[in-house]
Amino acid sequence: MSQFISVFDMLKIGVGPSSSHTLGPWRAAQQWISKLKESSCFLWVDEIKVDLYGSLSLTGRGHATDSAILLGLSGTDPEFIPIEEIDTIIAAVKDSSLLYLNNEKMISFPIDNIQFNKEFLPFNPNGMTFTAFQNKELISKETYYSIGGGFIIQEDDLLVDEIEVTKQNFPYPINRAVQLERYCEQENLAISEIVLQNELVLNTTAKIDDKLHRIWTTMLECMYIGCHTKGVLPGGLSVKRRAFDTHVKLIKDTQYTNPEDWIRAIRSTEVKFREILKWVSCFALSVNEVNASLGRVVTAPTNGSAGVVPAVLMYYLVIENHEANFEHIKKFLLTAGEIASIFKKNATISAAMGGCQAEIGVSSAMAAAALTELLGGSAAQCLVAAEIAMEHHLGLTCDPIGGLVQIPCIERNAMGAIKAINAAEMALETDPKEVKVPLDKVIDTMWETAKDMNKNYKETSEGGLAVTVRMVDC
8 A cells, every 4th residue: 555645745835946955955954953863963063064966966056955954954944934034044154154053052064064966876866965073073974865845755764664545544545546536436525525534534624724724825925925026036047027017917906905805806807818817827927936036835746836736726716716715725725635646656746856747747737636626527527637737748857947946947837827727628528438548647657757758857957948048148
């Protein structure tokens, strides 16, 4: 049986621009500090070095990996740190060459103690090693791997028993899409209802609702901030924020004062048919512009693809169903999260392992299935929608210019959202019995494609647009 992956594992709140290159290393630093404390080494540490390998090294600066390491070692948490404090903490370390380790003790830390090593470790493309010394003597050395979506592992973790999904501990053990569809048919339940029953094993209804509400609130605030912030993105590419100008043209003179009021304001406008795609694109762009600025986003399933799911959900709320409420949001997020977990169990959600098909492709499949359920589709049609969305992202490479999560990443979120809506509409007009390519087969194909893909197209900035269009050309 497979390991259990919760919806809340796939929808994590964190800081941009990358779940594998920012959120993962941040969490790894936190976990390493916990190990230092467990082994009673923490008090003796007077020097730390960090080595980044493979993709973490090649695109680490553009993805703010070094900054994430500093923030994790400083004892901050990506879900709760005030965004305005990030630059201050990083600047203090760089200016003073001192690190307030876990916010408990000051140690010397020249910024070049974080080393970027281009070689790849054999276990995973996203490797990092933390080393601690006392009086120049080694007292701790641990290697972690960031495997996408903010997940981190060590090689020995594969030998540790996790929560297994079995009939004894979960009502609906799910590893493949065909199992999910079978449960839905047998129980006459929607995907979101099946998923909820599994989640109730670990959390109460109130706790689940609270977590989902916070996830949606973060998504909404992210869209709101992105649509109301103008200027140029950081990093050196001088990419202009586009969501602001698009939003001004669409919202016109409609009045509102906060994100919730903003939803009502958009609903009150007479959205013309040709403006629908502009709104969807605006929502997606806004999220990933915030992500590119080290803002707070929700992995869905990653930071680089964080704009697709909220954009499609917002589309449903302001275009499709003006009466929609939290119950609709809850169903959407539960369904989207389960689709992501099936991809993770059977393929990957990491661009460093599978290219952008593993991020934008998966996020588009998540959103397509979730939207199909809210539009009245059957469970089988939801899976058809996910299959259509992924099928037309197969082979998509990850080739960020300058290692920044900006070009082509931001626009790809808008395209992924549009494809998700289109996939849902096609699925609703499809008889699942006539479908030739089931979701499980397209997931298997995505994984085989990922393994065949040249490593230059897996988040290294050594192929594609990153090579043909250099930062100096911009």
